[in-house]
Amino acid sequence: MRTLLLAAIFSGMSFCWTLTVHAQSVGLPTPRLLTTMPMGAKAGSEVEITITGEYLEEADELTFSDPRLSATRILDEAGQPIPFRYLVTVAPDCPVGVHEARVMTRLGISSSRAFTVGTLDEVVRTKPNTSLADAMELQINTICNAVMTQRAVDYYSFEGRQGERIVVDCATRGIDSKLNAVLIIADAAGRDLLVERRGGSLDFTVPEEGRYVIKVHEITFKGGPAYYYRLALQKLPSEASVVRLPSTQTVNSFSWPPTGLPEKPELTEQEPNSPESPQKISLPCDIAGHFFPAADVDVFEFEAKKGEVWWVEVASERFGLPTDPAIVVQRVERTDNSQTLTDVAEFSDIPSPVRVSSNGYAYDGPPYNAGSADVLGQLEIKEDGIHRLQLSDQFGGTRNDPRNEYRLVVRKAAPDFALVSWALHMELRNGDRNAVSKPLALRGGATMALEVVAIRRDGFEGEIELFMEGLPEGITAQGLKIPSGQSRGMMLVTADPNAPRAFGNVTFSGRANIDGETVTRPCRLASMAWPIPDAWSDLPSPRLLADVPISVSGFDFAPLTIAPTTRDAYSVTAGEKLTIPLAQTRRSEFSGAAMKCRTMGAGFEGVPMFDVALTADSSEVVLDTATLKTQPGEYVIAFYGGAVAKYRHRPKDVDVAEEACRKAEEDVAAIDAEVKNLMDNVQAAAPEKKSEIEQALAAAMVKQKAAADALTAATARLKQATDAAAPRDIVDIVVSEPITIHVQPAEK
Amino acid sequence: MFTNDSVLARGPLQYAAWGAFCGCFMALMTVSVDAAEHRVNFANDVIPVLTKAGCNVGVCHAKAGGGQNGFQLSLLGFEPQEDFEHLVKEGRTRRLFFGAPEQSLLLLKASGRLPHGGGVRLTTDSAGYTVLREWIRQGAPYEAKEDPKFVAFEVLPSRGEVGLQQQQQLQVIAKYSDGTVRDVTSLAVYESNDDAMAEVTSSGLVKIQNISGNVAVMVRYQGQVSVFSASVPLGAPVETLPPPKNFIDEHVFANLKTLGIPPSIPCDDVTFLRRVTLDISGRLPTAEETQTFLASSDPAKRDLVVDALLRSPDYADFFANKWTALLKNRRDDTSDIVSNFAFHSWVRDSLLANKPYDQFVRELLAATGTVLGNPPVAWYKRVKEPKQQIEDVAQLFLGVRMQCAQCHHHPFERWSQDDYYSLVAFFSQVGRKPSGTRGEDLIFHKRGIATANNMKSGLALKPAALGDEIPSITADEDPRLKLADWMSSPTNSFFAKALVNRYWKHFFQRGLIEPEDDIRDTNPPTNPALLTALEQHFIASGFDLKDLVRVIAQSQAYQLSEVPNEFNVSDRQNYSRYYPRRLQAEVLLDAIDTLAETQTDFTNLPPGTRAVALPDNSYNRSTPFLRVFGRPEAESVCECERIQSSSLAQSLHLINAPDIKAKLASPQGRAERLLKDARPVEEKVNELYLVAYSRRPSPEELKTAVDYLNETDITIDGQPVDAETLRGENYQDLIWALINTKEFLFNH
Secondary structure: OEEOOOHHHOOOOOOEOOOOOOOOEEOOOOOEEEEEEOOEEEOOOEEEEEEEEEOOOOOOOEEEOOOOEEEEEEEOOOOOEEEEEEEEEEOOOOOOEEEEEEEEEOOEEOEOEEEEEEOOEEEEOOOOOOOOOOOEEOOOOEEEEEEOOOOOOEEEEEEEOOOOEEEEEEEOHHHOOOOOEEEEEEOOOOOEEEEEOOOOOEEEEOOOOEEEEEEEEEOOOOOOOOOEEEEEEEEOOOOOOOOOOOOOOOHHHHHOOOOOOOOOOOEEOOOOOOOOOOEEOOOOEEEEEEOOOOOOEEEEEEEEOOOOEEEEEEEOHHHOOOOOEEEEEEEEEEOOOOEEEEEEEEEOOEOOOOOOOOOOOOOOOOOOOOOEOOEEEEEEOOOOEEEEEEEEEOOOOOOOOOOOEEEEEEEOOOOEEEEEEEEOOOOOOOOOOHHHOOOOEEEEOOEEEEEEEEEEEOOOOOOEEEEEEOOOOOEEEEEEOEOOOOOEEEEEEEEOOOOOOEEEEOEEEEEEEEOOEEEEEEEEEEEEOOOOOOOOOOOOOEEEOOOOEEEEEEEEEOOEEEEEOOOOOEEEEOOOEEEEEEEEEEOOEEEOOEEEEEEEOOOOOOOOOEEEEOOOOEEEEEEEHHHHOOOOEEEEEEEEEEEEEEEOOOOHHHHHHHHHHHHHHHHHHHHHHHHHHHHHHHHHOOHHHHHHHHHHHHHHHHHHHHHHHHHHHHHHHHHHHHHHHOOEEEEEEEEOOOEEEEEEOOOO | OEOOOOOOOOOOOOEEEEEEEOOOEEEEEEEOOOOOOOOOOHHHHHHHHHHHOOOOOOOOOEHHHOOHHHOOEOHHHOOHHHHHHHHHHHHHHOOOOOOOHHHOHHHHHHOOOOOOOOOOOEOOOOHHHHHHHHHHHOOOOOOOOOOOOEEEEEEEOOEEEOOOOOEEEOEEEEEEOOOOEEEOOOOOEEEEOOOOOEEEOOOOEEEEOOOOEEEEEEEEEOOEEEEEEEEEOOOOOOOOOOOOOOHHHHHHHHHHHHHOOOOOOEOOHHHHHHHHHHHHHOOOOOHHHHHHHHHOOOOOHHHHHHHHHHHOHHHHHHHHHHHHHHOOOOOOOHHHHHHHHHHHHHHHHHHHOOOOHHHHHHHHHOOOEOOOOOHHHHHHHHOOOHHHHHHHHHHHHHOOOOHHHHOOOOOOOOOOHHHHHHHHHHHOOEEEEEOOOOOOEEEEEOOOOOOEEOOOOOOEEOOOEOOEOOOOOOOOOOHHHHHHHHHOOOOOOOHHHHHHHHHHHHHHOOOOOOOOOOOOOOOOOOOHHHHHHHHHHHHHOOOOHHHHHHHHHOOOOOOEOOOOOOOOOOOOOOOOOOOOEEOOHHHHHHHHHHHHOOOOOOOOOOOOOOHHHOOOOOHHHHOHHHHHOOOOOOOOOOHHHOOOOOOHHHHHHHHHOHHHHHHHOOOOOHHHHHHHOOOOHHHHHHHHHHHHHOOOOOHHHHHHHHHHHOOOOEOOOOOEOOHHHHHHHHHHHHHHHHHOOHHHHEEO
């Protein structure tokens, strides 16, 4: 059934977002899809949606991460596509959950916006509902798509029957919204009955038949287009468990589950598995449990032999739960009347392999945490005997929530790794984190670096190669491997200057040799839900993406391309110096004469910073393998730095607008002349001709007015284009094309 | 200052002591003490003299106050050993002159023979002077091995009935370890807890003034405290008492009967409705509520109103306003907004859901996680240090002021530094992790044995709660949960008492113990039986806050008229009538808005938000009204931070502040609406009185108001003022006049 939802009815949203203009901002203009309205649809339906965002110029194809979602442009009466309007078709077999929506623009593929497929009927709020009197009536088993009104409470109402179990849920952060929702069920007079402010759902048993009110607001009453939500009103059987609305995944969930872990664990905890009556288990084990009730401590007891080595892993926070698991393993010595416990090991967080941003003013690391509050560690048994493993939630002292689950795995070493990556950012300008949120939309001649981080499991120390497959035409990718024992690598994606406009989903993987076998693991991509122009006013909200889309613009080009003068590998003998000539292709003016460059790539990160000229077409860098103590082998490196480009947005539009303006002026001049001529003719005309000429004059004057209007419009467009194309100082992260180096052994 | 003479003789002994000569060198001296002389003991004899003379109080030479001119003594002589060091050895014994004791600096200063900032403390003929001189003459010994130790003292009588303007001489008997006793009446220090009721001389003579009730005199000697409690009856005949509705009435009326204070009669319905609505909901009753209530003939209608008010969210808003200020929900930075709103909401929702008080406190004390996930964590953002945490917890939840005991033994209490640091130990395992949000930490229980170092002794102390033993706390247990367990124990003698006393004060303006957060043996309640009964009732109810409010508000004692009879006009502590009080700043602002039918605009909050629902103190800056009328800044846990006294600024504000004028003249306001209202003017006056006072106007009031509203006037140049304009102004004037009446400004 086709559901026609008029998306232009929601209030407070414009098609173009106001862009914060700094004297010097960070990151070139990037297409970002910021909202869709509605934000989801029922499986097996069609829905009209309206999109908004930044730099969505010439937006055409709307794509999704699942092929069972598709979209076509909505046409006006003249058969022309209406900007930003699409008809989305959801196949009946499209999986329920959050999918990625993106739009292809002049600058390439946009950033992603969550689009949810569900099973309930969907509606869109049609008019303001910020008072009890204006409450929007909702049918049971419906999802309402709406945008939070600033400094207001949105009101909904429903009819409840005594004894009915009503669950109210609200998708917000999990679908990329900035809303921290407060949900309230109130009586018909608006008096609060039940409140949820921590992101949970409301589970309400109707006390008596009648009208009830649902209130929704942001915890600090913020609102506006970025604060959208999907409010679900459902009736559930009394014994049914509540299934929350689908949500995107947190970044650190990339490291769960371990490869090959069964979907269901073999054991569940048996309460009371307390310190007084521990639950007996044998190793290895795979157990599911809950941090419930408050201050729950689950204790498992097992026999172990001296010298045994086990790996202990707990997942809970990586399920998206607000928990902080901690484990203590103790050896138990019992006599007739007493018991002595001796600490053997303690486990708490999985540290991030790279320093995580403190979200301070100065950029001090990526705002992506690949670590977790979960547990992953090695347990070495020091004495034969009974041991106990005590698992608790460091955040659970006073919290009574049975939804806080965990899964505990104790296994023999199964070395492995998991990978996650994100677009590289660096300290360019304090406070501005816009560039952290960027799609893989390449300009011709650009190289984009993705920072890749590995969580190594169970003692795996080997090197990990990184690669991409299925790249669009004109795009190449080169991985800078993660060295043995380390956790950070890089993936460089380069668009040829002549690459045609293209878009495609690629496969991004890591490969390693583990115990003699080649193992390939996916590398998940993470991104930000929103650009953050000011790190003090807003916190980044990172999440995992479902896929890895890459595009090249075909229209716009990188301000600066740095490449070696040859694509061939360089060769150097260990202990000697290697000079690499670089060629700069400049397509913009820059502030300053040179760009400070660093080197990325294992073995060469210690290369001192050097200058790349911004006013010349060539530079060179000298790599001293003696100082770097580079061992023989093959290396891939690249150079990177920040350059302030005098960026001009769509300069060719100025030429087009000027031409249109000139044409309009000519039209005006022509029609002015015609009108003058006709006026003269009227004066001179014979009486029998006068009427005919006057009619012609009237018609000409209408044309004259139209021409004048056209000239005014053309002049405005020219001004607009000129303003947009005026040079703006924008700091761009410039990464060179990858360079391969063979370091030969020194002759003895 | 000493004038009496009482020194007991003991036995002969030779003392060896360090002496000084001319302040230039020290020599070992031998001093003879005749067998017939009293051997002066420093702790038993000298310290009481110094304490009685006021030498060791904060503004003089107490170390806690800095110690004037470098001469430092322990506060009130709690540390005799330290005082001995300071007096005898410090400054090369410059304070004592063994060759001529009366020339000792100590005596020259104390007797005013040398300039002394503290004036004459000991005349040369006083007993205290003699003791000190003799002590110096004997070589300034500390003690002899066989000297008895001071054990305790007793006040005689400890309680009694004393008539108005009568006197009672107290006797203080000290007991020593050898079984001897000594009359130390002249050496003890006395302090009345209410000078208006009883004054006490330095020799222990209690002079009762003209107010009947219960009064206490604190007696301090040698670091210990005791109390004399006096019952001061009025002695009037108490022939009729309202029929008691619950145990509160039994205790209040029994006390009144004992004291001979006849209570006022019960208040009428309109007074009750306005009073209870203001006290429970922080708002005026609506005109509809008033009319419905007055029309009801249900004998239980007062009880039903209390129940209805407790069900309403207004109750939660009003009491959350009280608690969030006490819990320091303070906006120091704009980024605090999220945590402050979340914390306020948590308090409000807890009250709305009637979360048991012990559970509420438990969730606060043992909070873990993030602010958004668990809002009581925000308390740890504002109260960061364990010392501050225990001081706030003790004062707010236990009614015990522990601040003094951080540096020295509590002057009015039994709490030592060990008690202080044993409490600190409960908070010693609070772990913090960076949260990514500026200024906010993740709070968790850090595994380990909880201890805190006594800063003075250096000893690591385990958690102990105000003298009560706490079962051993393992490294895995969060000690804060054990503190919460101790608090919520039915045998805890502080927790429930502090709360019921605080809530009693909320409804009766004066706590049974005053100040409400200074509960100690030396500050006894005015009605001990009532306090005990309330405490037991609260514990038995499962710490049910709404039940406590209900039992108080439904009592006859609460419903007595504020109009005094001929006997109880001076009663301020026995609850023989309702004590009127000015509306709190927020309540008054809301009441004015209600009467004027206007709204005060609060930043970030939806229009129409009541002032009692404001989440933090930041609105005091933007709304001068709140500041002028004493809304607290949430800087301390003391209710005294709220200024309830009247001031000229308040009067001026009500008379002519721009915000008041704007409310009166608001185009959407009541004055404008009534102007356009076609109803008879009498009905409109009725409406105003119902809203402002919850009653109808008397015939005289009605006539005055109607006459005023119908007045005509002329302009300055003698022209008649437009009737419509004038009536509009007259409605504004009438509302303005109502606002400025005590009947409106006060709850009565």
